[in-house]
Amino acid sequence: MLSVENLSVTFRTDEGIVTPVADVSFALAEGRTLGLVGESGSGKSVTAKALMRLLPGTATLGAHSRMRYVDKAGQAIGIERLSPRARALRRLRGGEIGMIFQEPMASFSPVYTIGNQITEAIALHRGLKGRAARALAIEMLAKVGIASPERRIDQYPHTLSGGMRQRAMIALALSAGPRLLIADEPTTALDVTIQAQVLDLMRGLQCDLGMAMIFISHDLGVIAQVAQEVAVMYLGTIVERGPVRALLQAPAHPYTRGLIAAIPRLDRLEGRLHPVPGEIPSPSARPAGCPFHPRCAEALAGICATRVPEPVDLGGGRVVRCHLHTGERSVA
Ligand SMILES: Nc1ncnc2c1ncn2[C@@H]1O[C@H](COP(=O)(O)OP(=O)(O)OP(=O)(O)O)[C@@H](O)[C@H]1O
Numbered sequence: 439m440l441s442v443e444n445l446s447v448t449f450r451t452d453e454g455i456v457t458p459v460a461d462v463s464f465a466l467a468e469g470r471t472l473g474l475v476g477e478s479g480s481g482k483s484v485t486a487k488a489l490m491r492l493l494p495g496t497a498t499l500g501a502h503s504r505m506r507y508v509d510k511a512g513q514a515i516g517i518e519r520l521s522p523r524a525r526a527l528r529r530l531r532g533g534e535i536g537m538i539f540q541e542p543m544a545s546f547s548p549v550y551t552i553g554n555q556i557t558e559a560i561a562l563h564r565g566l567k568g569r570a571a572r573a574l575a576i577e578m579l580a581k582v583g584i585a586s587p588e589r590r591i592d593q594y595p596h597t598l599s600g601g602m603r604q605r606a607m608i609a610l611a612l613s614a615g616p617r618l619l620i621a622d623e624p625t626t627a628l629d630v631t632i633q634a635q636v637l638d639l640m641r642g643l644q645c646d647l648g649m650a651m652i653f654i655s656h657d658l659g660v661i662a663q664v665a666q667e668v669a670v671m672y673l674g675t676i677v678e679r680g681p682v683r684a685l686l687q688a689p690a691h692p693y694t695r696g697l698i699a700a701i702p703r704l705d706r707l708e709g710r711l712h713p714v715p716g717e718i719p720s721p722s723a724r725p726a727g728c729p730f731h732p733r734c735a736e737a738l739a740g741i742c743a744t745r746v747p748e749p750v751d752l753g754g755g756r757v758v759r760c761h762l763h764t765g766e767r768s769v770a
Pocket residue numbers: 449451456458476477478479480481482483484485494496656720721
């Protein structure tokens with residue numbers, strides 16, 4: 439359904455050109471969930487926005503970037519080639535690919551009721567108006583677990599609680615009937631019990647609707663609950679990807695091992711937490727060679743600091759970018 443190849447994004451900034459996404463490739467089949475995980479600033483949101491062509495005018499896609507999407511009618515669309523005003527892009531956004539954000543007010547306008555906004559999406563993408571659109575909007579609100587939807591539909595977004603607003607935003611995205619939902623940290627701002635409810639809800643809806651999903655989170659524990667495949671991002675690069683279980687059981691990249699070691703565990707309260715040492719550098723100060731080498735305890739002298747690791751196919755759908763797997767030996 440979606441294949442992304444060699445996606446690179448650069449931004450023009452006052453400090454010069456920065457590259458928050460460098461040579462990202464992944465694929466997603468219909469009905470599957472890909473988890474995109476990485477620390478803050480690793481380029482997850484920029485990747486998602488590139489897929490929706492929502493990047494600002496200061497952004498440029500690399501010449502070799504390919505984002506191929508096969509739509510409802512079976513037609514292949516080169517997303518990277520669509521012009522910002524193309525009708526095909528308007529059809530794609532919402533109706534084919536929906537997006538939800540960490541902050542629901544990014545999707546809702548504060549001056550219209552949630553009902554107004556959901557029925558508008560329904561009219562635009564499903565061609566339903568009036569009573570039929572309102573009935574479907576109420577049905578969507580009920581589907582996401584909002585009690586008394588026939589009353590809530592006439593409320594303004596700011597009158598709902600945080601968890602309720604998050605649910606309403608999911609209803610808004612789903613009411614357009616997308617085949618692919620990009621969820622960018624949709625539960626990060628919620629407290630843990632509501633987070634668990636919303637995750638559960640999204641899993642159930644995805645099953646019912648047969649929708650594919652790209653689920654973005656900095657939390658590997660959350661990704662493990664919702665995704666079948668996972669891609670680990672570091673400084674704009676996917677350092678490792680593969681089926682979620684295999685990757686968690688035997689992580690191949692030192693950064694993935696670090697992320698797993700950093701997950702707090704209730705059964706080991708006495709043990710110390712092991713955060714990945716150091717900080718993710720700014721994309722304007724991208725290290726040469728492997729971007730992770732300055733923080734890597736296993737870096738090979740004379741290799742990792744100078745040569746960019748190519749993707750290595752480990753079999754079973756697993757790919758890693760690390761010199762420890764390319765058969766390189768320290769040259770120092
Ligand atoms: N419009 C922009 N202009 C310049 N740099 C940008 C712009 N948008 C994002 N960036 C930079 O791109 C990098 C990647 O940002 P991105 O938001 O994709 O990270 P992320 O992995 O989604 O992190 P978070 O979890 O904090 O959202 C960051 O260093 C960010 O500062």
